[in-house]
Amino acid sequence: MNYFVKGNPDLCIGCRTCMIGCVVAHEGKHIFEVDPDSYSFNPKLHMVKTANLSVPVQCKHCENPACMAVCPVGAISQKDHCIVIDTEKCMGCKSCMDACPFGAINMTVQTGKFQADGTEKKVANKCDLCYGFSGGPACVRVCPTEALTLVTEDELGDAMERKRAEAARNAYLETHPQE
C-alpha cells in the first residue's frame, strides 16, 4: 500500500510551517542563503481555510491514481509506497491536475528553466512523501502542533483490525447483555 500524510483539522492552526518545511526540504537547506531567484518556492501541500476548518491538503498517493492514468508521457509512477512525478518528463499538460479529485497537484514554475519562446517552464508539483530524503516527510517533522501524521500500511491495518474487533465485541454484547 502507498503511504500518505494526512492532517488533523482539530490540531492544525493554519500556520503554514508545513509548506515552508516542504520547500526547505525539497530545495535543500541553503535556500536562506542563496539568491531568491535561484530556487523554486513550490510547496507540495496546500493550506485550506474555510469557515470551520484549517488543514493542509496533500496527495493521498491513491492505489489507483487517476493522475498516473491520464499522464500522456508516463511522468507519474509508483515508487516505494508513493506516487512520484518525474519533472524531467512532465510537460505541464495539467491533465493530472484536472484528474486529481483532491486538488493535490498544481503547476509550478521551474526556476531557471524556460520554454523555447523564453517563457517560464511550469511542471506538475505534488507531495512525494519527501521521497529520497532521510527523516520522512518534512511537513510531519516541522508541524508545531503535530497535526500531520504519516499513515503507513501497518498503522492503517492495525487500526482497521482494532476497529473490527471492537465492532465484533459490541455485536457480541448486544446478544449477550448479561456479560
Added chain:
Amino acid sequence: MKKEIGSFVVGDSTKCTGCKACELACFTVHNRKSNHLGKTVGTVTVPVTPRLFLTKFEQGCMPIQCKHCEDAPCLNACTKGAISRIDHQVIVDAEKCIGCKDCMQACPFGAIALLPYARDGRLVGQAMSSEPKVFASKCDLCEGIEGGPACVRVCPHQALRLVDPEAEREEKNIRAAEALLLTKNWR
C-alpha cells in the same frame, strides 16, 4: 504578482454524442473576420478547419483539444518560432507556420492538425505548387473572441468545460479538507 497557469477546455465522453457542433462553432468564430463568415452555412467559402477534433474511440467519443501545456512540447519543438505563449495560452501564428509537422509529432494528445489556410474567403496558395498553404490548427481558447471558447458555448450537452485549473484545484482542496474532518479519528 499572481502566479497563473493556462486554462484549457476538456471534453466529457460520458456526455458527448459526437455531433461536431463544437468543431463547426470553432471554425465559425475563428473565421468570422478573416474569411467573412456570417451566421449561416451559405456564407462559408473555405474548408472547415476546426481547432479541436471530435475523436471516436472504442467506448465512445469526445472532442480532443490542446491542454496548453506549461512546458509545451509543440512550442519547444517549433524551430520557426511560430508557436508562443500569449497570456498563458499556447498560440500558433498561422502566418509563420511552414507546416513542418514537428509540433504534431511532439504533441502527445494529437491536438494539432495541418489544415488548409484561408484568408479573405479564399485558400492561400503557394508558389510552385497547386496545393494550398496549410497551418498547424490547434485550440487557442478563442483568444480575442467575445464570449470565450465557442465550443463550450454551443455544446448541446454541456460536454465541454473550460477549466480554470487553479480555481478548480482550490475547490477540490476544500472538499478534500472537509473529508479530513470525517476521517480525523481514523485510528
Added chain:
Amino acid sequence: MGIPEIEDAGCLLCFGYNGADSHPIVARRIVRGKQKGMKIICADPRVTETARISDIHLQLKGGSNLALVNAMANVIWNEGLADKKFIDEHTKGFDEFLKVIEKYTPEYAEPITHIPAETIRRAARVYATTKPAMILYGMGVCQFTQAVDVVKGLANLALMTGNFGGPSMGIGPVRGQNNVQGACDMGALPNSYPGYQNVTVPEIREKFEKAWGVPLSDQVGCPITHVPHRILHEKEEKKRIHAYYIFGEDPAQSDPDLAEVREALDKCDFVVMQDIYMNKTGLYADVILPATAWGENEGIYTCADRGFQRVRKLIEPEGDMRPDWQIIADISTAMGYPMNYKNTEEIWNEMIDLCPSFTGATYEKIEKYGGVQWPCRDKSMEDKGTPYLHKDGIFATKDHKALFYGTDWHPPVELENDQYPMTLSTVREVGHYSVRTMTGNCRTLRNLEDEPGWVQMNTEDCEKMNLKKGELVKILSKRGYCITRCLPTDRVKPGATYMTYQWWIGACNELTTAKLDPISNTPEYKYCACRVEKIEDQQWAERHVMELYDDIRAQMGIDTGKGAKA
C-alpha cells in the same frame, strides 16, 4: 503565569487574542490544552483558529469588549458563581464595582455585542465554574480607545472567581511583538527606568543619577503616539520636538494615520533611523544607522510571560553594521558621555543591580535554567524566579489587596456611516511579523505572501460587490486609501474588514485613526470606518501595484531588476 502553564488550565478565556496568527508557539499550547480537555471560550469577532476549536465562540461585534466583559461579571455575580471568600479576603472596591455592572445584564449586552444573551450566560458559567481558569488577551483588547478599562474588566472576572495566585490561572497579555516585553522591562517607556521604576520618584532618580554619574530629568517623556502632534501642532516652543531618534520601529508603517506621520517626519528637523533593514521611516531619515539582526546579535529577550531568555549569535555580521548596543554606546561616547561596555553581560549586570525585581536574573542562572521569569530578586541559585504572580492572593499593592475597577462601556470613536459603511480592524497574519523589516526580507516567507497583501471580507459582502478572490480593490477611510487584494472568507462577519499592517502598498495604516486610549496611549487600530471600492480595470491595477512596489524599492535603494531582493 507562564506560557507552558496554558495547556494545564481547566478553562481558557481567550479574549481578542489570535494566537495562531500572532504566536503559533502559544497557539500550540492552546491546542494541547484542548487535547487535555481544556474548555475554551473565545471572544473574537472573527473565526480564528482558537475560535474554531473553542467550546463557546463569542463572536462579538468589534468594539463591544467591555459590554461583554461586564455582562459576564453580571452573570457570575447574579448566578452566585463568584468566589465570595476570595473577594472578601483579597480584594477591595467590590461594592462600587457591583454598582457599575448592575445594568450589564446579558439582555442589555446582547444588542451591543451581537451575542445572544444565553450564549453570554453559558460562557460566564463555564468560566466561573471550571478551575483553574485562565484569561489570555491580546491586541483585540489593547488596540481600542477603551483598552485599559477592558484589561481591568478581565482582571475583575479573574478576581471575582478567585482565579489569581496559582498555576494556570490569572490573566495574561500576550504581547504584540517579540521582546516588546523586554523593551518595557528595560525602561523603553516614557515614564520609567528599567524595572518599572518611575522617573518621577526622587529616590529612584537619585539612584540612577548616582549610578550613571549624570543629572536626570524628573519629567515623564513623550509617548510615540504623541510625537506627530508634538512636531506639528505643539504651541509651546520648548515642548516642540525637533529631533527624532527611532530604532527598531517603523512609525511610517506601523503608526495610525500614516499621512500625518509622514508630515511629521517631513517637518521634523532631524530624524535618525536605526534598523536592520531599510524601512518606510528610513525614507525620511537624515541619518541611517544599520544594525545587526537577531542572528547576528546576542543578549537577552523577555518573553510575554516575563521570562528572560538568552539570545546567541549565529553568524558574524558582514558589512557596515553594528549591534544596537554598540551604536548607542558610540553615539553616547560621541556626545560626551563615554560608554565602554565590553559585552552585553556587562550592561546586563549594571542593569540588574539597579532593578530590584531583576537583580537575581544573572546570565549564569538564565543559561542554567534556560530562562528566568522575573521577579527574581536574589542572586543565589535557589531563586529561580516567579512562574506566576500574586501567589496565595497576595497582590503587589501596599495592603496586598487587589482593587476592583468598574467602568462603563463606550463605543469606538469612529463609527460606520453612509460614506464609510464598513469597519476596518488591523490584524496579524502568520508568517509576516510586525512591519516586514524582518519577515518581508525573508525570501521564503515573501514567497508565501507578498505585496500588496489582503483585505479579509465576508463572502456575502464580496458577492454584493462582485469581488473575486485575489482581485485588487481600493479601500478608503476619510484619512486615506490603499490598494490590496480581496480575500472572501466566512471567517469574518458582514460589514467588517481586516487587514494586516505590514504591507507597503496595502498599507492599512493609511486608513486607521490616531485616537488613543487615555492611559496606555495605544491607538484604536481595531476600529475605524472604511469603504471598499471595486477596481474595474484590474490590469491597470496590477500594473499600478507593481509600479508602486518597484518605486518603493527604488527609493529604498533595493535592486528592482527582477523581484524584490534583500
Added chain:
Amino acid sequence: MIVAIDQNICTGCRECAEVCPAYAIVGEQGKPQTIDTDRCVMCGQCVQKCKSYVSVLTHGKDAYERVKKERNIPDSVQEPLFAAHAVCHLNEVKAALADKNRFTIVQCAPAVRVAIAEEFGAELGTLTPGKLSAALHALGFDRVYDTNFPADVTIMEEGTELVKRVTEGGVLPMFTSCCPAWVKFLEDNYPELKDHLSSAKSPQQIGGAIFKTYGAQLEGREGKDIYSVSVMPCTCKEFESERPEMKDSGFRDVDAAITTRDLAWLIKDMGIDWEALDEQEFDQPLGLYTGAGTIFGVTGGVMEAAIRTGYELVTGQPIPDLEVTAVRGTEGFRTSVIKVGDLDLKVGVVTGLKNVVPVLEAVKNGTLDLHFIEVMTCPEGCVSGGGQPKLLMDTDREEAYAARRAATFAHDRELAYRKSHENPAIKKIYEEFLEEPNSHIAHHLLHTTYCNK
C-alpha cells in the same frame, strides 16, 4: 427521396433524432443513422440540426468534391456539406431556365424574403423582397410571382370554408392545410381525422394551379408551356408538389420546389452579385400581395390572416384591431377566443409538430372545443423551416427566428394592403376567373381531398 442522411458522413450523434417530430430517424448511438421514409414528414429539421460535415481530416481530401457530385450540387458551391441533407433539384431548374421554349414562372414563399440575405452575409432576419425579386428576374425567370398572392387566395377559400363549417355545421375543428409535413403526418398517423383538414390547398399549390390556368391565359399561352418553380423555406414542398392530387391544372401544378438555400446556391452559381442587385417589384398581377399573405411565414400567421378576413366576411364590419396579437407567440400550443360579431370563434395554434399529438388525441376524444386550428411543423413556423439558411451555431437559433419573425411583421406593417380580401388582384381574379370563393371552379382548382394512402 427528399431528405436523406449520408451513411459515410453521419457520426451517429442522433442530435437529429432529438429534433425529428416523426421519430423517423433510426439507428444505434454512434452508428450512421437512416431515415424511415414511411414515418418521415420531410420537414428538414434534421438538415438544420446536423453538424457532421464532410471533413478533410475525417473523410479525406477528395471527399468534399465527391459528395458534391453525388448530391448534384452546383460545382460552384464551397460551403460545408453535412450528413443530413435535402436532395438538390437545381439541375432541372437550370435546364428549364436555359430552355428558351419554356415559359418559366417562379413564386416564392413569404419566409424566403426574411432569410435569404443571410446566405450573403446579411444580419439575421434581413428583409429583402426587392433583391429577391431582382435576383429571380436576373436568373431569367419569365415571370416572378409570389406565393403571398395565392396565400391571399387561400384565405378567401379557407376562410369561406370555415364560415360555412361553423354556420352550416361541418366537421370541426377545422385544421389548416398549408403545411405539407403536417398533412403527411396526419395522413400517416391519424387518417381518421382527415376530414378535419381544410380542403383548401396550400398557397404553393394554389399558386401552381392558377399559374398554369389563369396565369397562362394572361400570357396568352397554354399550361403545358409553362414551367412553374417555387422557392420555399421548406424541404417538404417538393414532396407536396409531387403528390398525385396536385395536377388540377391538367399538368403537374408546380414543376419544381426548391429551398431558400437552393436559391442562394443558384444565385451564386449564376454569378449574380447579390450585393449589387437593385430592388425590383414582383410581377403583376399575380405578384401583388397583402400583409395577410406575408404573415403566413410565421406561426399564427395563417390564423391571423384568416381572422382579418373572416371577421369582415361574417360581420360585414372592418376588424377593429388589425393585428390579432392574441394568436401570436411561439408557444407550442396556444388557444384564444376571438369575438366575431355574435360568434365566439375559438381558435388554436400549434407550432412544432410534436405539440400536435395531444391536440389530435383531444380531437379524437372529442374533448377539444375549438373551431379552427393552425398547425405548422417547424419550431416557429416557416421562418424556421427546414429549407431556410442553416445556422453555423445553434446558439444563434433563437435570435435568428426572432429576427425573421420580426422582419415578417415589419413587412406586414409596411404593405399597402393588409387584408387578403382587399387585395385588388384578388378581387380581379375572382371577378375574371374564380367567380367567388368556394365556387365550382375554385373547388376544382384550389381544393382537394387527400387520397388514402
